[in-house]
Amino acid sequence: MRIGTLLLGLLLALSGTRAEAYPIAPMTLWELTLEAELIVWAEVEAVTTRAFKDYDEYKLSGFEEGVARLRVREVWKGTAHPDERVEVAYLPFTSCPAPPRYEQGLLVVAFLTRWNGTWSTVGLSYGTRYPTNNDEAQAYRRVVELAVKAQKQASPRVPYREDEQALASAPVDWEVLAASHPATRWDGLFRLVPTGDVVRDFYVGGVDKSVRLSPEQREALARGFVTHPPLDRSLPMLLLPLRGHASAEVDAAAARALETVLLDSGPSRWALLAFDLLRERHGETLVPRVMPESEDPITRAWESAQPGGVGARSKAVSSLPEEWRRFKQRRRLSPRLLPLPVEPPVAGVGGETPL
Numbered sequence: 001m002r003i004g005t006l007l008l009g010l011l012l013a014l015s016g017t018r019a020e021a022y023p024i025a026p027m028t029l030w031e032l033t034l035e036a037e038l039i040v041w042a043e044v045e046a047v048t049t050r051a052f053k054d055y056d057e058y059k060l061s062g063f064e065e066g067v068a069r070l071r072v073r074e075v076w077k078g079t080a081h082p083d084e085r086v087e088v089a090y091l092p093f094t095s096c097p098a099p100p101r102y103e104q105g106l107l108v109v110a111f112l113t114r115w116n117g118t119w120s121t122v123g124l125s126y127g128t129r130y131p132t133n134n135d136e137a138q139a140y141r142r143v144v145e146l147a148v149k150a151q152k153q154a155s156p157r158v159p160y161r162e163d164e165q166a167l168a169s170a171p172v173d174w175e176v177l178a179a180s181h182p183a184t185r186w187d188g189l190f191r192l193v194p195t196g197d198v199v200r201d202f203y204v205g206g207v208d209k210s211v212r213l214s215p216e217q218r219e220a221l222a223r224g225f226v227t228h229p230p231l232d233r234s235l236p237m238l239l240l241p242l243r244g245h246a247s248a249e250v251d252a253a254a255a256r257a258l259e260t261v262l263l264d265s266g267p268s269r270w271a272l273l274a275f276d277l278l279r280e281r282h283g284e285t286l287v288p289r290v291m292p293e294s295e296d297p298i299t300r301a302w303e304s305a306q307p308g309g310v311g312a313r314s315k316a317v318s319s320l321p322e323e324w325r326r327f328k329q330r331r332r333l334s335p336r337l338l339p340l341p342v343e344p345p346v347a348g349v350g351g352e353t354p355l
Contacts, residue, residue, distance in 0.1 A: 024097045026200050026353070027123035028187035029140075029178060030170040033147040035122045036111040038078035040086065041137065042070035047104045049092070066092035068102035070110060076144045078112075088112060088119045098125035098354050101346050106130060109140050125353040130346045136183035143178045143187070150174060176217045179238065180224035182341075186351025189237040196237035197351075198270045210241035218245040225250055229257040229338055231264070234351070236273040243280065254278045255335040258324065264340060267320035275320060275327070282331060289316050 033039065049064040070086045080086060088110065090100045100121035102108065111127040112119045121127040131137040150171055170191055179188030190197055192213075194204035213221075218241065225238050226249045235257055242250060258278065261271050276286055328334070348354050 024124060024126075025203055026190060026194075026197075026351075027126040028190050029143055029184060030147050030174065030187070030191060032111040032123050032127050033077065033144050034151055036077060036113055036127075038080060038086070038112040038119070039076040039110070039144055039148075040070060040072045040078075040080060040112070041074040041076065041107065041109050041141070042072045042086065044102050044104050044106055044108055045069045045071045045085070047102050064093075066090050066099075066102065070102075070108070073107070074141070076109075076141060077148050086112070086119055088121060090121055090124075096354075098348055100124050100128040101130075101349050102128065103130075103346050106345055107137070109137075109144075125349045128346075128349050130344060130349065131183060132342055132345060136181075139181040139183045143174070143181075143184045146174055146177065172212055172217065176213070176220050179241075180220050182224075182228045182230070185224070185230065185234050185238070189234055189241075190351065193237055193240040196240045196273070197233060198236075198273065199233065208240070210243075213241055215245075218242060222247050222250050226253045229253040231257055231261055231338065231341060232352075233270045235261065236270050236277055239274055239277040239281075243277065251278070251281055252335070254281070255328075255333055256338050259335040260338040260340070262321055262324060263337065267317050269317060272317055272320050275324060279327065 027035075046069040048067050048069075050067055052065045066089070068088045068090065070088060072080050072082055072084045072086060074082070088100075088102065090102070092099055100110075107130070109129040109131065111122040113122050114120075129140060131140055147170070172192075175188045175191045177188065178184040179192060186197075190200070192210050193208055195201045195208060221238065221241055222245060225242065226247075229235075230238055235254070239250075239254060254274065255278065258271065258274060261274075272289070276289070280286055344352075
């Protein structure tokens, strides 16, 4: 991502008489690490606003930018010192694309780069992450540090060359490692099976790299699935690379996850995809679903992110609870509900970025 171009586009959109907003391409921890000059785990000490420095250039009357002051705890890439203060400028009042989130008093993993002499956030809302505990912080640290190491090995002398193909291709082991922990799960899965994310699948066409997985790598994903069954859009994303990987434990965990999802949040397109993948695991023959979709992919993605999911108006999605009831009867299943996860301290970042 080119920060200057992105910011200019945002400013022009905000200054126009008719607001036009477009999402940015998703950025996983691999891309964020690649583009960041500085990656810190830090405390958000203060959040303020100030007059936008480039007011005269962009002629935005009264426009303000946010400024977050971070106190560095750890540096995972780049140069800074513990307890050093870093100021990050950002646009706090945009809605699409979603801005980075800086919440005073919380610990954030921030991916930063310099633009016009000021630190800014790589990937906007994708580039601010909020681990909820030490285990999640360790998961982020491990995945980011491995990405830094792999990217240095791929291009030890010119890390930001124009030909970035080698750097853009994350090792499959890295993707599996990221996908195996709930905190970084989306980042690994979106690189392995991006079409499984029904909100963002229009970015990637028919790419599916899970066919490259070894039995050992699939088993690692299966262990992560059973230990922490996903209760969000990553449920079908994690079932996709496990197609053909027989595991009664995965089957049971998937059934419990679906039971919990349908009771807690109701039917959605991604829950329907997860249901079909579970049926396939039980040996049932699937008939392709016909889903009514908007012609505009961004509109379709926006509908996917709303409660009920894209196609909530469709017969296929609305009939999912009844189909699920009949499936449980056929298979004599009585799945127990899973405990609901702790609400994240900051919503709408990383894989949960709104469009």
